[in-house]
Amino acid sequence: MPEPSPTFPKRRSRLLRVGAALVVLCAVAAYLVVQYVTGGTGVPGCKVVSGQDDGATYEFTPEQAVNAATIAAVGTNRDLPERAVTIALATALQESGLRNLDHGDRDSLGLFQQRPSQGWGTEQQVMDPSYAAGIFYEHLVKVRDYTELPLTVAAQRVQRSGYPEAYAKHEQDAELLAAALTGQSAATLTCAGRPGADAAAGPDAVRAALVRDFGRGAFQETGAEVGGKGRRPAPAPSVSAEADGRTVTVPVPAAGDRRAVRERGWQLAHWAVANASALRIRHVSYAGREWSAGNTDSTWREGGTGTDTAVRIVTAQ
Known part of the structure:
Protein backbone atom coordinates (compact mmCIF):
# COMPACT_ATOMS: atom_id res chain seq x y z
CA MET A 1 0.00 0.00 0.00
CA PRO A 2 1.56 3.36 -1.04
CA GLU A 3 2.61 5.74 1.72
CA PRO A 4 0.80 9.12 2.02
CA SER A 5 2.50 11.93 0.21
CA PRO A 6 4.40 14.15 2.69
CA THR A 7 3.46 17.21 0.67
CA PHE A 8 -0.27 16.84 1.36
CA PRO A 9 -0.22 18.04 5.01
CA LYS A 10 2.03 20.95 4.02
CA ARG A 11 -0.31 21.97 1.20
CA ARG A 12 -3.33 21.76 3.48
CA SER A 13 -1.57 23.82 6.13
CA ARG A 14 -0.65 26.45 3.58
CA LEU A 15 -4.23 26.62 2.33
CA LEU A 16 -5.49 27.03 5.88
CA ARG A 17 -3.07 29.89 6.49
CA VAL A 18 -4.11 31.60 3.26
CA GLY A 19 -7.77 31.14 4.15
CA ALA A 20 -7.23 32.56 7.62
CA ALA A 21 -5.40 35.56 6.18
CA LEU A 22 -8.26 36.23 3.77
CA VAL A 23 -10.76 36.07 6.63
CA VAL A 24 -8.71 38.60 8.61
CA LEU A 25 -8.41 40.91 5.61
CA CYS A 26 -12.14 40.73 4.97
CA ALA A 27 -12.84 41.48 8.62
CA VAL A 28 -10.52 44.50 8.57
CA ALA A 29 -12.09 45.76 5.33
CA ALA A 30 -15.58 45.35 6.77
CA TYR A 31 -14.55 47.18 9.95
CA LEU A 32 -13.16 50.11 7.96
CA VAL A 33 -16.31 50.32 5.86
CA VAL A 34 -18.50 50.33 8.96
CA GLN A 35 -16.30 52.94 10.62
CA TYR A 36 -16.49 55.17 7.56
CA VAL A 37 -20.24 54.85 7.18
CA THR A 38 -21.03 55.31 10.86
CA GLY A 39 -18.44 57.99 11.53
CA GLY A 40 -16.09 56.02 13.71
CA THR A 41 -12.87 57.27 15.24
CA GLY A 42 -10.60 58.92 12.71
CA VAL A 43 -13.30 59.18 10.05
CA PRO A 44 -14.02 62.68 8.72
CA GLY A 45 -17.22 63.89 10.36
CA CYS A 46 -18.83 66.75 12.24
CA LYS A 47 -18.53 68.13 15.74
CA VAL A 48 -20.47 70.59 17.85
CA VAL A 49 -19.07 72.17 21.00
CA SER A 50 -20.78 73.97 23.83
CA GLY A 51 -20.98 77.73 23.69
CA GLN A 52 -20.85 77.80 27.49
CA ASP A 53 -17.16 76.84 27.78
CA ASP A 54 -18.08 73.77 29.82
CA GLY A 55 -16.19 71.36 27.56
CA ALA A 56 -19.29 69.51 26.33
CA THR A 57 -19.00 68.16 22.77
CA TYR A 58 -20.88 65.87 20.41
CA GLU A 59 -19.43 64.17 17.33
CA PHE A 60 -21.62 62.92 14.50
CA THR A 61 -21.57 61.99 10.82
CA PRO A 62 -22.27 64.21 7.78
CA GLU A 63 -25.49 62.27 7.17
CA GLN A 64 -26.65 63.02 10.71
CA ALA A 65 -25.61 66.66 10.31
CA VAL A 66 -27.79 67.15 7.23
CA ASN A 67 -30.81 65.63 8.97
CA ALA A 68 -30.26 67.60 12.16
CA ALA A 69 -29.98 70.85 10.18
CA THR A 70 -33.25 70.06 8.41
CA ILE A 71 -35.06 69.39 11.70
CA ALA A 72 -33.78 72.67 13.14
CA ALA A 73 -34.64 74.67 10.01
CA VAL A 74 -38.20 73.37 9.93
CA GLY A 75 -38.65 74.22 13.61
CA THR A 76 -37.25 77.74 13.50
CA ASN A 77 -39.16 78.49 10.32
CA ARG A 78 -42.32 77.80 12.31
CA ASP A 79 -41.10 80.30 14.92
CA LEU A 80 -40.81 77.52 17.48
CA PRO A 81 -38.48 77.93 20.48
CA GLU A 82 -35.11 76.24 20.86
CA ARG A 83 -36.68 73.81 23.34
CA ALA A 84 -38.94 72.43 20.59
CA VAL A 85 -35.93 71.79 18.38
CA THR A 86 -34.13 70.09 21.27
CA ILE A 87 -37.08 67.76 21.83
CA ALA A 88 -37.29 66.94 18.13
CA LEU A 89 -33.55 66.24 17.85
CA ALA A 90 -33.49 64.03 20.96
CA THR A 91 -36.46 62.10 19.59
CA ALA A 92 -34.80 61.55 16.21
CA LEU A 93 -31.54 60.52 17.89
CA GLN A 94 -33.38 57.82 19.81
CA GLU A 95 -35.72 56.65 17.07
CA SER A 96 -33.30 56.51 14.13
CA GLY A 97 -29.89 57.80 15.20
CA LEU A 98 -30.66 60.83 12.98
CA ARG A 99 -30.71 58.59 9.90
CA ASN A 100 -33.54 58.49 7.42
CA LEU A 101 -34.29 54.77 7.80
CA ASP A 102 -36.37 52.92 5.22
CA HIS A 103 -37.28 50.24 7.76
CA GLY A 104 -38.33 49.85 11.37
CA ASP A 105 -40.73 48.15 13.74
CA ARG A 106 -43.78 47.10 11.73
CA ASP A 107 -44.31 49.96 9.24
CA SER A 108 -42.20 52.59 11.06
CA LEU A 109 -40.08 54.72 8.73
CA GLY A 110 -37.85 57.75 8.58
CA LEU A 111 -36.12 60.00 11.10
CA PHE A 112 -38.87 59.73 13.68
CA GLN A 113 -39.98 56.17 12.82
CA GLN A 114 -43.46 57.42 12.02
CA ARG A 115 -46.05 54.84 10.97
CA PRO A 116 -48.19 55.50 7.88
CA SER A 117 -50.80 53.10 9.25
CA GLN A 118 -51.18 55.37 12.30
CA GLY A 119 -51.97 58.49 10.31
CA TRP A 120 -48.54 60.11 10.12
CA GLY A 121 -48.67 60.35 6.33
CA THR A 122 -47.81 58.22 3.34
CA GLU A 123 -44.60 56.21 3.15
CA GLN A 124 -43.17 58.79 0.75
CA GLN A 125 -44.09 61.64 3.08
CA VAL A 126 -42.60 60.23 6.28
CA MET A 127 -39.41 59.43 4.36
CA ASP A 128 -39.09 63.14 3.53
CA PRO A 129 -37.09 64.68 6.43
CA SER A 130 -38.76 68.09 6.05
CA TYR A 131 -42.24 66.59 6.14
CA ALA A 132 -41.35 64.23 9.00
CA ALA A 133 -40.01 67.11 11.10
CA GLY A 134 -43.02 69.25 10.28
CA ILE A 135 -45.59 66.65 11.28
CA PHE A 136 -43.64 65.97 14.50
CA TYR A 137 -43.80 69.67 15.41
CA GLU A 138 -47.52 69.78 14.56
CA HIS A 139 -48.13 67.12 17.19
CA LEU A 140 -45.66 68.62 19.68
CA VAL A 141 -47.25 72.08 19.79
CA LYS A 142 -50.56 70.45 20.73
CA VAL A 143 -48.96 69.18 23.94
CA ARG A 144 -49.93 71.64 26.64
CA ASP A 145 -46.95 73.47 28.19
CA TYR A 146 -44.52 71.21 26.35
CA THR A 147 -41.61 73.62 26.87
CA GLU A 148 -42.01 73.24 30.64
CA LEU A 149 -42.30 69.46 30.65
CA PRO A 150 -39.37 67.05 31.06
CA LEU A 151 -38.06 66.15 27.61
CA THR A 152 -39.03 62.51 28.04
CA VAL A 153 -42.63 63.43 28.83
CA ALA A 154 -42.99 65.84 25.91
CA ALA A 155 -41.45 63.40 23.44
CA GLN A 156 -43.53 60.50 24.72
CA ARG A 157 -46.80 62.38 24.32
CA VAL A 158 -45.99 62.71 20.64
CA GLN A 159 -44.35 59.35 19.96
CA ARG A 160 -46.19 56.93 22.30
CA SER A 161 -43.02 54.85 22.54
CA GLY A 162 -42.69 51.60 24.39
CA TYR A 163 -39.47 52.97 25.96
CA PRO A 164 -40.25 56.57 26.96
CA GLU A 165 -37.25 57.00 29.27
CA ALA A 166 -34.84 56.26 26.41
CA TYR A 167 -35.13 59.85 25.14
CA ALA A 168 -33.39 61.17 28.25
CA LYS A 169 -29.93 59.92 27.31
CA HIS A 170 -29.93 62.11 24.20
CA GLU A 171 -30.94 65.36 25.88
CA GLN A 172 -27.47 66.85 26.35
CA ASP A 173 -26.39 66.07 22.78
CA ALA A 174 -29.68 67.44 21.45
CA GLU A 175 -29.21 70.65 23.44
CA LEU A 176 -25.75 71.16 21.93
CA LEU A 177 -27.08 70.56 18.41
CA ALA A 178 -30.10 72.79 18.92
CA ALA A 179 -28.02 75.67 20.29
CA ALA A 180 -25.80 75.61 17.21
CA LEU A 181 -28.44 74.91 14.57
CA THR A 182 -30.85 77.57 15.83
CA GLY A 183 -28.01 80.10 15.93
CA GLN A 184 -28.02 80.51 19.71
CA SER A 185 -24.32 79.54 19.86
CA ALA A 186 -21.97 81.17 17.37
CA ALA A 187 -19.21 79.30 15.51
CA THR A 188 -19.74 76.06 17.43
CA LEU A 189 -20.47 73.56 14.63
CA THR A 190 -17.79 72.28 12.26
CA CYS A 191 -17.49 69.48 9.72
CA ALA A 192 -14.57 68.04 7.81
CA GLY A 193 -16.44 68.75 4.58
Missing part, protein backbone atom coordinates in the same frame (compact mmCIF):
# COMPACT_ATOMS: atom_id res chain seq x y z
CA ARG A 194 -15.37 65.60 2.75
CA PRO A 195 -17.86 65.15 -0.14
CA GLY A 196 -19.33 61.79 -1.07
CA ALA A 197 -19.24 60.37 -4.56
CA ASP A 198 -22.84 61.40 -5.23
CA ALA A 199 -22.62 64.82 -3.60
CA ALA A 200 -24.45 67.65 -5.35
CA ALA A 201 -22.44 70.71 -6.31
CA GLY A 202 -22.78 74.31 -7.36
CA PRO A 203 -24.84 77.33 -6.31
CA ASP A 204 -28.04 75.87 -7.77
CA ALA A 205 -27.73 72.81 -5.51
CA VAL A 206 -27.23 75.06 -2.48
CA ARG A 207 -30.25 77.17 -3.36
CA ALA A 208 -32.40 74.06 -3.87
CA ALA A 209 -31.33 72.69 -0.49
CA LEU A 210 -32.11 76.02 1.22
CA VAL A 211 -35.64 75.94 -0.19
CA ARG A 212 -35.94 72.24 0.73
CA ASP A 213 -35.21 72.90 4.40
CA PHE A 214 -36.54 76.40 4.97
CA GLY A 215 -39.41 76.31 2.47
CA ARG A 216 -39.94 78.45 -0.59
CA GLY A 217 -42.06 80.92 1.38
CA ALA A 218 -39.28 81.40 3.91
CA PHE A 219 -37.27 83.36 1.36
CA GLN A 220 -39.88 86.03 0.83
CA GLU A 221 -39.74 89.27 2.78
CA THR A 222 -42.96 89.64 4.79
CA GLY A 223 -42.34 92.86 6.65
CA ALA A 224 -42.73 91.13 10.02
CA GLU A 225 -40.12 91.97 12.59
CA VAL A 226 -37.52 89.39 13.47
CA GLY A 227 -38.56 87.57 16.61
CA GLY A 228 -42.13 88.85 16.33
CA LYS A 229 -45.29 86.77 16.43
CA GLY A 230 -45.52 86.44 12.66
CA ARG A 231 -43.07 84.71 10.35
CA ARG A 232 -39.72 86.38 10.58
CA PRO A 233 -38.37 88.06 7.44
CA ALA A 234 -36.05 85.55 5.84
CA PRO A 235 -33.23 85.89 3.34
CA ALA A 236 -33.62 85.39 -0.37
CA PRO A 237 -30.67 83.29 -1.59
CA SER A 238 -29.00 84.85 -4.58
CA VAL A 239 -26.00 83.79 -6.62
CA SER A 240 -23.35 86.47 -6.46
CA ALA A 241 -22.02 88.14 -9.57
CA GLU A 242 -18.50 86.90 -8.90
CA ALA A 243 -16.67 85.57 -11.92
CA ASP A 244 -16.00 82.19 -10.33
CA GLY A 245 -19.71 81.31 -10.42
CA ARG A 246 -19.37 79.29 -7.21
CA THR A 247 -20.70 81.67 -4.59
CA VAL A 248 -24.12 81.95 -2.98
CA THR A 249 -24.79 84.99 -0.83
CA VAL A 250 -27.70 84.64 1.59
CA PRO A 251 -28.75 88.02 3.00
CA VAL A 252 -29.64 88.12 6.68
CA PRO A 253 -32.53 90.52 7.39
CA ALA A 254 -31.42 93.77 8.97
CA ALA A 255 -34.79 94.59 10.55
CA GLY A 256 -35.67 93.75 14.13
CA ASP A 257 -33.67 92.83 17.20
CA ARG A 258 -29.91 92.64 16.57
CA ARG A 259 -29.54 89.47 18.60
CA ALA A 260 -32.28 87.71 16.64
CA VAL A 261 -30.63 88.76 13.39
CA ARG A 262 -27.30 87.33 14.51
CA GLU A 263 -28.99 84.10 15.56
CA ARG A 264 -30.58 83.81 12.12
CA GLY A 265 -27.20 84.42 10.50
CA TRP A 266 -25.48 81.72 12.55
CA GLN A 267 -28.33 79.34 11.91
CA LEU A 268 -27.79 79.73 8.17
CA ALA A 269 -23.99 79.54 8.52
CA HIS A 270 -24.15 76.35 10.60
CA TRP A 271 -26.73 74.91 8.19
CA ALA A 272 -24.24 75.42 5.36
CA VAL A 273 -21.44 73.69 7.27
CA ALA A 274 -23.73 70.79 8.17
CA ASN A 275 -24.48 70.38 4.46
CA ALA A 276 -20.86 70.82 3.36
CA SER A 277 -20.22 67.19 2.41
CA ALA A 278 -23.59 66.75 0.71
CA LEU A 279 -23.28 69.98 -1.32
CA ARG A 280 -19.49 70.19 -1.75
CA ILE A 281 -19.27 73.46 0.14
CA ARG A 282 -15.68 74.63 0.62
CA HIS A 283 -16.03 77.90 2.57
CA VAL A 284 -18.68 79.55 4.75
CA SER A 285 -18.25 83.10 6.04
CA TYR A 286 -20.36 85.12 8.45
CA ALA A 287 -19.81 87.96 10.92
CA GLY A 288 -16.06 88.11 10.43
CA ARG A 289 -15.55 84.35 10.88
CA GLU A 290 -14.82 81.72 8.23
CA TRP A 291 -15.01 77.93 8.11
CA SER A 292 -13.03 76.07 5.45
CA ALA A 293 -13.33 72.42 4.51
CA GLY A 294 -10.24 70.24 4.68
CA ASN A 295 -8.61 71.73 7.78
CA THR A 296 -7.56 69.12 10.29
CA ASP A 297 -9.32 70.96 13.10
CA SER A 298 -12.08 72.36 10.86
CA THR A 299 -12.58 75.39 13.11
CA TRP A 300 -14.04 78.84 12.48
CA ARG A 301 -11.24 81.34 12.01
CA GLU A 302 -11.17 85.10 12.18
CA GLY A 303 -11.45 86.68 8.76
CA GLY A 304 -13.32 85.81 5.60
CA THR A 305 -15.65 87.96 3.53
CA GLY A 306 -18.87 87.31 5.44
CA THR A 307 -20.50 90.32 7.09
CA ASP A 308 -23.19 90.67 9.75
CA THR A 309 -25.80 91.11 7.02
CA ALA A 310 -25.03 88.12 4.78
CA VAL A 311 -23.80 84.53 4.87
CA ARG A 312 -21.38 83.75 2.05
CA ILE A 313 -21.22 80.15 0.82
CA VAL A 314 -18.55 79.07 -1.66
CA THR A 315 -18.94 75.70 -3.41
CA ALA A 316 -16.26 73.48 -4.93
CA GLN A 317 -17.61 74.04 -8.44
Whole structure:
Protein backbone atom coordinates (compact mmCIF):
# COMPACT_ATOMS: atom_id res chain seq x y z
CA MET A 1 0.00 0.00 0.00
CA PRO A 2 1.56 3.36 -1.04
CA GLU A 3 2.61 5.74 1.72
CA PRO A 4 0.80 9.12 2.02
CA SER A 5 2.50 11.93 0.21
CA PRO A 6 4.40 14.15 2.69
CA THR A 7 3.46 17.21 0.67
CA PHE A 8 -0.27 16.84 1.36
CA PRO A 9 -0.22 18.04 5.01
CA LYS A 10 2.03 20.95 4.02
CA ARG A 11 -0.31 21.97 1.20
CA ARG A 12 -3.33 21.76 3.48
CA SER A 13 -1.57 23.82 6.13
CA ARG A 14 -0.65 26.45 3.58
CA LEU A 15 -4.23 26.62 2.33
CA LEU A 16 -5.49 27.03 5.88
CA ARG A 17 -3.07 29.89 6.49
CA VAL A 18 -4.11 31.60 3.26
CA GLY A 19 -7.77 31.14 4.15
CA ALA A 20 -7.23 32.56 7.62
CA ALA A 21 -5.40 35.56 6.18
CA LEU A 22 -8.26 36.23 3.77
CA VAL A 23 -10.76 36.07 6.63
CA VAL A 24 -8.71 38.60 8.61
CA LEU A 25 -8.41 40.91 5.61
CA CYS A 26 -12.14 40.73 4.97
CA ALA A 27 -12.84 41.48 8.62
CA VAL A 28 -10.52 44.50 8.57
CA ALA A 29 -12.09 45.76 5.33
CA ALA A 30 -15.58 45.35 6.77
CA TYR A 31 -14.55 47.18 9.95
CA LEU A 32 -13.16 50.11 7.96
CA VAL A 33 -16.31 50.32 5.86
CA VAL A 34 -18.50 50.33 8.96
CA GLN A 35 -16.30 52.94 10.62
CA TYR A 36 -16.49 55.17 7.56
CA VAL A 37 -20.24 54.85 7.18
CA THR A 38 -21.03 55.31 10.86
CA GLY A 39 -18.44 57.99 11.53
CA GLY A 40 -16.09 56.02 13.71
CA THR A 41 -12.87 57.27 15.24
CA GLY A 42 -10.60 58.92 12.71
CA VAL A 43 -13.30 59.18 10.05
CA PRO A 44 -14.02 62.68 8.72
CA GLY A 45 -17.22 63.89 10.36
CA CYS A 46 -18.83 66.75 12.24
CA LYS A 47 -18.53 68.13 15.74
CA VAL A 48 -20.47 70.59 17.85
CA VAL A 49 -19.07 72.17 21.00
CA SER A 50 -20.78 73.97 23.83
CA GLY A 51 -20.98 77.73 23.69
CA GLN A 52 -20.85 77.80 27.49
CA ASP A 53 -17.16 76.84 27.78
CA ASP A 54 -18.08 73.77 29.82
CA GLY A 55 -16.19 71.36 27.56
CA ALA A 56 -19.29 69.51 26.33
CA THR A 57 -19.00 68.16 22.77
CA TYR A 58 -20.88 65.87 20.41
CA GLU A 59 -19.43 64.17 17.33
CA PHE A 60 -21.62 62.92 14.50
CA THR A 61 -21.57 61.99 10.82
CA PRO A 62 -22.27 64.21 7.78
CA GLU A 63 -25.49 62.27 7.17
CA GLN A 64 -26.65 63.02 10.71
CA ALA A 65 -25.61 66.66 10.31
CA VAL A 66 -27.79 67.15 7.23
CA ASN A 67 -30.81 65.63 8.97
CA ALA A 68 -30.26 67.60 12.16
CA ALA A 69 -29.98 70.85 10.18
CA THR A 70 -33.25 70.06 8.41
CA ILE A 71 -35.06 69.39 11.70
CA ALA A 72 -33.78 72.67 13.14
CA ALA A 73 -34.64 74.67 10.01
CA VAL A 74 -38.20 73.37 9.93
CA GLY A 75 -38.65 74.22 13.61
CA THR A 76 -37.25 77.74 13.50
CA ASN A 77 -39.16 78.49 10.32
CA ARG A 78 -42.32 77.80 12.31
CA ASP A 79 -41.10 80.30 14.92
CA LEU A 80 -40.81 77.52 17.48
CA PRO A 81 -38.48 77.93 20.48
CA GLU A 82 -35.11 76.24 20.86
CA ARG A 83 -36.68 73.81 23.34
CA ALA A 84 -38.94 72.43 20.59
CA VAL A 85 -35.93 71.79 18.38
CA THR A 86 -34.13 70.09 21.27
CA ILE A 87 -37.08 67.76 21.83
CA ALA A 88 -37.29 66.94 18.13
CA LEU A 89 -33.55 66.24 17.85
CA ALA A 90 -33.49 64.03 20.96
CA THR A 91 -36.46 62.10 19.59
CA ALA A 92 -34.80 61.55 16.21
CA LEU A 93 -31.54 60.52 17.89
CA GLN A 94 -33.38 57.82 19.81
CA GLU A 95 -35.72 56.65 17.07
CA SER A 96 -33.30 56.51 14.13
CA GLY A 97 -29.89 57.80 15.20
CA LEU A 98 -30.66 60.83 12.98
CA ARG A 99 -30.71 58.59 9.90
CA ASN A 100 -33.54 58.49 7.42
CA LEU A 101 -34.29 54.77 7.80
CA ASP A 102 -36.37 52.92 5.22
CA HIS A 103 -37.28 50.24 7.76
CA GLY A 104 -38.33 49.85 11.37
CA ASP A 105 -40.73 48.15 13.74
CA ARG A 106 -43.78 47.10 11.73
CA ASP A 107 -44.31 49.96 9.24
CA SER A 108 -42.20 52.59 11.06
CA LEU A 109 -40.08 54.72 8.73
CA GLY A 110 -37.85 57.75 8.58
CA LEU A 111 -36.12 60.00 11.10
CA PHE A 112 -38.87 59.73 13.68
CA GLN A 113 -39.98 56.17 12.82
CA GLN A 114 -43.46 57.42 12.02
CA ARG A 115 -46.05 54.84 10.97
CA PRO A 116 -48.19 55.50 7.88
CA SER A 117 -50.80 53.10 9.25
CA GLN A 118 -51.18 55.37 12.30
CA GLY A 119 -51.97 58.49 10.31
CA TRP A 120 -48.54 60.11 10.12
CA GLY A 121 -48.67 60.35 6.33
CA THR A 122 -47.81 58.22 3.34
CA GLU A 123 -44.60 56.21 3.15
CA GLN A 124 -43.17 58.79 0.75
CA GLN A 125 -44.09 61.64 3.08
CA VAL A 126 -42.60 60.23 6.28
CA MET A 127 -39.41 59.43 4.36
CA ASP A 128 -39.09 63.14 3.53
CA PRO A 129 -37.09 64.68 6.43
CA SER A 130 -38.76 68.09 6.05
CA TYR A 131 -42.24 66.59 6.14
CA ALA A 132 -41.35 64.23 9.00
CA ALA A 133 -40.01 67.11 11.10
CA GLY A 134 -43.02 69.25 10.28
CA ILE A 135 -45.59 66.65 11.28
CA PHE A 136 -43.64 65.97 14.50
CA TYR A 137 -43.80 69.67 15.41
CA GLU A 138 -47.52 69.78 14.56
CA HIS A 139 -48.13 67.12 17.19
CA LEU A 140 -45.66 68.62 19.68
CA VAL A 141 -47.25 72.08 19.79
CA LYS A 142 -50.56 70.45 20.73
CA VAL A 143 -48.96 69.18 23.94
CA ARG A 144 -49.93 71.64 26.64
CA ASP A 145 -46.95 73.47 28.19
CA TYR A 146 -44.52 71.21 26.35
CA THR A 147 -41.61 73.62 26.87
CA GLU A 148 -42.01 73.24 30.64
CA LEU A 149 -42.30 69.46 30.65
CA PRO A 150 -39.37 67.05 31.06
CA LEU A 151 -38.06 66.15 27.61
CA THR A 152 -39.03 62.51 28.04
CA VAL A 153 -42.63 63.43 28.83
CA ALA A 154 -42.99 65.84 25.91
CA ALA A 155 -41.45 63.40 23.44
CA GLN A 156 -43.53 60.50 24.72
CA ARG A 157 -46.80 62.38 24.32
CA VAL A 158 -45.99 62.71 20.64
CA GLN A 159 -44.35 59.35 19.96
CA ARG A 160 -46.19 56.93 22.30
CA SER A 161 -43.02 54.85 22.54
CA GLY A 162 -42.69 51.60 24.39
CA TYR A 163 -39.47 52.97 25.96
CA PRO A 164 -40.25 56.57 26.96
CA GLU A 165 -37.25 57.00 29.27
CA ALA A 166 -34.84 56.26 26.41
CA TYR A 167 -35.13 59.85 25.14
CA ALA A 168 -33.39 61.17 28.25
CA LYS A 169 -29.93 59.92 27.31
CA HIS A 170 -29.93 62.11 24.20
CA GLU A 171 -30.94 65.36 25.88
CA GLN A 172 -27.47 66.85 26.35
CA ASP A 173 -26.39 66.07 22.78
CA ALA A 174 -29.68 67.44 21.45
CA GLU A 175 -29.21 70.65 23.44
CA LEU A 176 -25.75 71.16 21.93
CA LEU A 177 -27.08 70.56 18.41
CA ALA A 178 -30.10 72.79 18.92
CA ALA A 179 -28.02 75.67 20.29
CA ALA A 180 -25.80 75.61 17.21
CA LEU A 181 -28.44 74.91 14.57
CA THR A 182 -30.85 77.57 15.83
CA GLY A 183 -28.01 80.10 15.93
CA GLN A 184 -28.02 80.51 19.71
CA SER A 185 -24.32 79.54 19.86
CA ALA A 186 -21.97 81.17 17.37
CA ALA A 187 -19.21 79.30 15.51
CA THR A 188 -19.74 76.06 17.43
CA LEU A 189 -20.47 73.56 14.63
CA THR A 190 -17.79 72.28 12.26
CA CYS A 191 -17.49 69.48 9.72
CA ALA A 192 -14.57 68.04 7.81
CA GLY A 193 -16.44 68.75 4.58
CA ARG A 194 -15.37 65.60 2.75
CA PRO A 195 -17.86 65.15 -0.14
CA GLY A 196 -19.33 61.79 -1.07
CA ALA A 197 -19.24 60.37 -4.56
CA ASP A 198 -22.84 61.40 -5.23
CA ALA A 199 -22.62 64.82 -3.60
CA ALA A 200 -24.45 67.65 -5.35
CA ALA A 201 -22.44 70.71 -6.31
CA GLY A 202 -22.78 74.31 -7.36
CA PRO A 203 -24.84 77.33 -6.31
CA ASP A 204 -28.04 75.87 -7.77
CA ALA A 205 -27.73 72.81 -5.51
CA VAL A 206 -27.23 75.06 -2.48
CA ARG A 207 -30.25 77.17 -3.36
CA ALA A 208 -32.40 74.06 -3.87
CA ALA A 209 -31.33 72.69 -0.49
CA LEU A 210 -32.11 76.02 1.22
CA VAL A 211 -35.64 75.94 -0.19
CA ARG A 212 -35.94 72.24 0.73
CA ASP A 213 -35.21 72.90 4.40
CA PHE A 214 -36.54 76.40 4.97
CA GLY A 215 -39.41 76.31 2.47
CA ARG A 216 -39.94 78.45 -0.59
CA GLY A 217 -42.06 80.92 1.38
CA ALA A 218 -39.28 81.40 3.91
CA PHE A 219 -37.27 83.36 1.36
CA GLN A 220 -39.88 86.03 0.83
CA GLU A 221 -39.74 89.27 2.78
CA THR A 222 -42.96 89.64 4.79
CA GLY A 223 -42.34 92.86 6.65
CA ALA A 224 -42.73 91.13 10.02
CA GLU A 225 -40.12 91.97 12.59
CA VAL A 226 -37.52 89.39 13.47
CA GLY A 227 -38.56 87.57 16.61
CA GLY A 228 -42.13 88.85 16.33
CA LYS A 229 -45.29 86.77 16.43
CA GLY A 230 -45.52 86.44 12.66
CA ARG A 231 -43.07 84.71 10.35
CA ARG A 232 -39.72 86.38 10.58
CA PRO A 233 -38.37 88.06 7.44
CA ALA A 234 -36.05 85.55 5.84
CA PRO A 235 -33.23 85.89 3.34
CA ALA A 236 -33.62 85.39 -0.37
CA PRO A 237 -30.67 83.29 -1.59
CA SER A 238 -29.00 84.85 -4.58
CA VAL A 239 -26.00 83.79 -6.62
CA SER A 240 -23.35 86.47 -6.46
CA ALA A 241 -22.02 88.14 -9.57
CA GLU A 242 -18.50 86.90 -8.90
CA ALA A 243 -16.67 85.57 -11.92
CA ASP A 244 -16.00 82.19 -10.33
CA GLY A 245 -19.71 81.31 -10.42
CA ARG A 246 -19.37 79.29 -7.21
CA THR A 247 -20.70 81.67 -4.59
CA VAL A 248 -24.12 81.95 -2.98
CA THR A 249 -24.79 84.99 -0.83
CA VAL A 250 -27.70 84.64 1.59
CA PRO A 251 -28.75 88.02 3.00
CA VAL A 252 -29.64 88.12 6.68
CA PRO A 253 -32.53 90.52 7.39
CA ALA A 254 -31.42 93.77 8.97
CA ALA A 255 -34.79 94.59 10.55
CA GLY A 256 -35.67 93.75 14.13
CA ASP A 257 -33.67 92.83 17.20
CA ARG A 258 -29.91 92.64 16.57
CA ARG A 259 -29.54 89.47 18.60
CA ALA A 260 -32.28 87.71 16.64
CA VAL A 261 -30.63 88.76 13.39
CA ARG A 262 -27.30 87.33 14.51
CA GLU A 263 -28.99 84.10 15.56
CA ARG A 264 -30.58 83.81 12.12
CA GLY A 265 -27.20 84.42 10.50
CA TRP A 266 -25.48 81.72 12.55
CA GLN A 267 -28.33 79.34 11.91
CA LEU A 268 -27.79 79.73 8.17
CA ALA A 269 -23.99 79.54 8.52
CA HIS A 270 -24.15 76.35 10.60
CA TRP A 271 -26.73 74.91 8.19
CA ALA A 272 -24.24 75.42 5.36
CA VAL A 273 -21.44 73.69 7.27
CA ALA A 274 -23.73 70.79 8.17
CA ASN A 275 -24.48 70.38 4.46
CA ALA A 276 -20.86 70.82 3.36
CA SER A 277 -20.22 67.19 2.41
CA ALA A 278 -23.59 66.75 0.71
CA LEU A 279 -23.28 69.98 -1.32
CA ARG A 280 -19.49 70.19 -1.75
CA ILE A 281 -19.27 73.46 0.14
CA ARG A 282 -15.68 74.63 0.62
CA HIS A 283 -16.03 77.90 2.57
CA VAL A 284 -18.68 79.55 4.75
CA SER A 285 -18.25 83.10 6.04
CA TYR A 286 -20.36 85.12 8.45
CA ALA A 287 -19.81 87.96 10.92
CA GLY A 288 -16.06 88.11 10.43
CA ARG A 289 -15.55 84.35 10.88
CA GLU A 290 -14.82 81.72 8.23
CA TRP A 291 -15.01 77.93 8.11
CA SER A 292 -13.03 76.07 5.45
CA ALA A 293 -13.33 72.42 4.51
CA GLY A 294 -10.24 70.24 4.68
CA ASN A 295 -8.61 71.73 7.78
CA THR A 296 -7.56 69.12 10.29
CA ASP A 297 -9.32 70.96 13.10
CA SER A 298 -12.08 72.36 10.86
CA THR A 299 -12.58 75.39 13.11
CA TRP A 300 -14.04 78.84 12.48
CA ARG A 301 -11.24 81.34 12.01
CA GLU A 302 -11.17 85.10 12.18
CA GLY A 303 -11.45 86.68 8.76
CA GLY A 304 -13.32 85.81 5.60
CA THR A 305 -15.65 87.96 3.53
CA GLY A 306 -18.87 87.31 5.44
CA THR A 307 -20.50 90.32 7.09
CA ASP A 308 -23.19 90.67 9.75
CA THR A 309 -25.80 91.11 7.02
CA ALA A 310 -25.03 88.12 4.78
CA VAL A 311 -23.80 84.53 4.87
CA ARG A 312 -21.38 83.75 2.05
CA ILE A 313 -21.22 80.15 0.82
CA VAL A 314 -18.55 79.07 -1.66
CA THR A 315 -18.94 75.70 -3.41
CA ALA A 316 -16.26 73.48 -4.93
CA GLN A 317 -17.61 74.04 -8.44
